[in-house]
Amino acid sequence: VSCKYGDAxxxxxxxxxxxxxxxxxxxxxxxxxxxxxxxxxxxxxFTAKGPGFRITDTxxxxxxxxxxxxxxxxxxxxxxxxxxxVLQVGDAKNLHRTLFLTSELVTLERPMALALNMADEARxxxxxxxxxxxxxxxxxxxxxxxxxxxxxxxQVRRAIRDARAPRDPFQAGPAWGCGLGCPGCxxxxxxxxxxxxxxxxxxxxxxxxxxxxxRLGEWTRQPLTxxxxxxxxxxxxxxxxxxxxxxxVVSFLEIEVFQNRVLPLLRxxxxxxxxxxxxxxxxxxxxxxxxxxxxxxxxxxxLFFLAFGLLEDSxxxxxxxxxxDALLRGIGLNGRAVLPLVLGLGCGTLxxxxxxxxxxxxxxLIAVLLIGLAVPCSAQLGVLLGLVSGLSPAALAVTVxxxxxxxxxxxxxAAWLLPGPASEFIVELPPLRRPRAWDLARKTAARAWWxxxxxxxxxxxxTLLLFLLDRTGLLQGLIAGARPLVTGWLxxxxxxxxxxxxxxxxxxxxxxxxxxxxxxxxxxxWQLAVxxxxxxxxxxxxxxxxxxxxxxxxxxxxxxxxxxxxxxxxVGGVVRWVAPx
Amino acid sequence: xxxxxxTTLSELRVRDSAPVAFVAGDSLRRKLExxxxxxxSLVTLLQKRPAVVFQCDQVELAVEARxxxxxxxxxKVAPSRR
Numbered sequence: 154v155s156c157k158y159g160d161a162x163x164x165x166x167x168x169x170x171x172x173x174x175x176x177x178x179x180x181x182x183x184x185x186x187x188x189x190x191x192x193x194x195x196x197x198x199f200t201a202k203g204p205g206f207r208i209t210d211t212x213x214x215x216x217x218x219x220x221x222x223x224x225x226x227x228x229x230x231x232x233x234x235x236x237x238x239v240l241q242v243g244d245a246k247n248l249h250r251t252l253f254l255t256s257e258l259v260t261l262e263r264p265m266a267l268a269l270n271m272a273d274e275a276r277x278x279x280x281x282x283x284x285x286x287x288x289x290x291x292x293x294x295x296x297x298x299x300x301x302x303x304x305x306x307x308q309v310r311r312a313i314r315d316a317r318a319p320r321d322p323f324q325a326g327p328a329w330g331c332g333l334g335c336p337g338c339x340x341x342x343x344x345x346x347x348x349x350x351x352x353x354x355x356x357x358x359x360x361x362x363x364x365x366x367x368r369l370g371e372w373t374r375q376p377l378t379x380x381x382x383x384x385x386x387x388x389x390x391x392x393x394x395x396x397x398x399x400x401x402v403v404s405f406l407e408i409e410v411f412q413n414r415v416l417p418l419l420r421x422x423x424x425x426x427x428x429x430x431x432x433x434x435x436x437x438x439x440x441x442x443x444x445x446x447x448x449x450x451x452x453x454x455x456l457f458f459l460a461f462g463l464l465e466d467s468x469x470x471x472x473x474x475x476x477x478d479a480l481l482r483g484i485g486l487n488g489r490a491v492l493p494l495v496l497g498l499g500c501g502t503l504x505x506x507x508x509x510x511x512x513x514x515x516x517x518l519i520a521v522l523l524i525g526l527a528v529p530c531s532a533q534l535g536v537l538l539g540l541v542s543g544l545s546p547a548a549l550a551v552t553v554x555x556x557x558x559x560x561x562x563x564x565x566x567a568a569w570l571l572p573g574p575a576s577e578f579i580v581e582l583p584p585l586r587r588p589r590a591w592d593l594a595r596k597t598a599a600r601a602w603w604x605x606x607x608x609x610x611x612x613x614x615x616t617l618l619l620f621l622l623d624r625t626g627l628l629q630g631l632i633a634g635a636r637p638l639v640t641g642w643l644x645x646x647x648x649x650x651x652x653x654x655x656x657x658x659x660x661x662x663x664x665x666x667x668x669x670x671x672x673x674x675x676x677x678x679w680q681l682a683v684x685x686x687x688x689x690x691x692x693x694x695x696x697x698x699x700x701x702x703x704x705x706x707x708x709x710x711x712x713x714x715x716x717x718x719x720x721x722x723x724v725g726g727v728v729r730w731v732a733p734x
Numbered sequence: 735x736x737x738x739x740x741t742t743l744s745e746l747r748v749r750d751s752a753p754v755a756f757v758a759g760d761s762l763r764r765k766l767e768x769x770x771x772x773x774x775s776l777v778t779l780l781q782k783r784p785a786v787v788f789q790c791d792q793v794e795l796a797v798e799a800r801x802x803x804x805x806x807x808x809x810k811v812a813p814s815r816r
Contacts, residue, residue, distance in 0.1 A: 244792075475787065577800060
């Protein structure tokens with residue numbers, strides 16, 4: 154076993170969370186993998202071909218035992234591909250931590266190599282590594298690299314080719330310990346050997362003065378400074394999505410581009426053809442479906458993801474987790490849940506997948522339920538922010554307070570009803586980093602493109618459905634059927650029924666419909682508040698429903714939907730009857 | 735359950751450092767080990783509220799108070815009582 158060279162055909166990137174596996178994966182394969190500065194970005198395995206090998210990116214794992222769903226995935230991949238070479242990606246500035254995982258990986262006795270990433274940050278901190286010594290003691294190729302800049306990529310490739318089964322320098326010989334051989338003793342001694350090797354292999358260490366990033370990092374996690382900073386961040390989001398997005402970009406695209414240029418041109422070209430109504434009528438695939446998707450929702454989603462990307466790449470989100478921990482604890486979650494919940498403000502479907510970073514099923518259930526209930530996705534949020542001007546201050550306050558209250562009320566109730574303990578809150582705070590424009594642009598573009606591919610077919614299908622319902626006269630019937638609920642109970646005009654119908658397909662689609670209706674002056678300010686509350690509390694969309702079913706099982710997903718839909722109408726109705734409509 | 739000469743991380747003063755004596759609780763010990771926090775590692779307390787933040791080597795870790803109380807350190811200074 155000792156001298157077996159790896160078959161470099163199949164390579165697994167394995168390492169602790171937030172050490173840069175996905176960036177390295179992108180550099181080695183030329184395929185883009187979503188990467189950011191927070192632990193738990195990658196919750197799925199991705200495989201792509203690099204020059205001479207097939208390489209798989211895995212979710213971060215602290216040690217070779219699974220705590221959460223994404224970690225189980227990594228263990229499963231390691232088990233399923235017993236012949237694959239393991240490239241451990243580690244943090245060059247935290248050798249101790251990196252070697253801890255190494256000490257477990259070497260027991261697998263399979264060909265491996267070690268890439269110590271973030272060499273640039275290590276240099277800045279004055280951390281100098283004795284690569285030769287590590288190589289000698291571990292018996293595998295060890296390289297330092299900086300994945301973001303591409304430093305030493307060639308050496309990483311060579312290390313993969315030269316990967317070989319490691320020695321185990323962490324074995325505790327019989328000379329150590331009391332000799333009684335109790336089970337915990339061996340593990341403790343191994344941990345000591347890890348620390349000793351880390352100490353031997355780090356040559357020089359000087360602690361630098363506190364940089365601006367360190368100071369800002371401190372400010373963001375302390376309540377006194379952190380809460381004002383949070384408000385600045387929120388104001389920035391509002392400005393970017395609500396003002397620039399919903400007011401400027403959307404009106405430009407919808408009115409200037411589509412209403413004034415594209416649609417008139419198409420109308421002239423297609424006049425008197427049989428497809429005119431299908432494409433350009435009141436429920437036309439282009440005039441409604443494409444306009445909603447491209448002119449209303451896409452710019453909002455793209456701008457949200459741009460702002461979200463800034464937060465991700467700067468390393469702000471884990472610090473937000475510190476501030477929010479106590480608040481989330483009240484609803485059966487902990488600071489860890491900040492990541493899925495904030496991502497839910499971007500896209501509920503993605504957020505449901507990202508609940509994998511939570512430790513217990515109870516926490517996942519609560520998080521998914523709340524994402525479905527009260528976390529508006531970026532499209533909705535943008536529409537909501539765009540409609541804020543149509544709300545009186547009182548109506549706005551009632552809308553926001555109602556949604557936030559429901560979030561905590563339902564969370565509290567779920568935490569109380571669902572069995573099981575909460576997991577402990579332990580989150581690593583990575584250094585704050587200056588986001589790189591190119592990475593940010595690429596990430597935003599990748600997500601916007603993902604959204605387009607995901608949402609446009611559903612938007613078109615929804616429009617087609619409406620078109621057919623309209624043609625067959627069923628739409629009038631449905632709207633009449635929904636009248637007791639929509640008009641009688643919620644007190645909204647009849648057209649609002651179609652908003653909820655669309656909302657069944659995608660909540661953002663419904664929101665876009667609401668946007669169009671509201672701008673046409675269909676609602677009074679309180680009616681708008683009722684519609685916004687109901688639509689926000691509504692089931693997010695078909696895609697996120699399917700994702701819930703995939704992640705938590707059909708029975709759970711159906712139960713969640715069965716709760717959310719009546720509950721949304723119930724709360725909407727309460728707002729209507731309480732408010733001075 | 736305090737030992738002679740040890741206190742817990744949550745009782746250190748902010749900016750004080752101390753070597754870890756032991757971590758109470760097997761699963762927590764295993765978890766923290768993977769961050770390089772084990773008996774003998776030097777930890778520095780950075781913040782107590784709303785969550786406890788401390789540094790060990792180059793790892794900055796945020797934990798809830800319950801976890802901080804399970805990290806026993808060899809106190810060089812008299813623990814502050816508030």
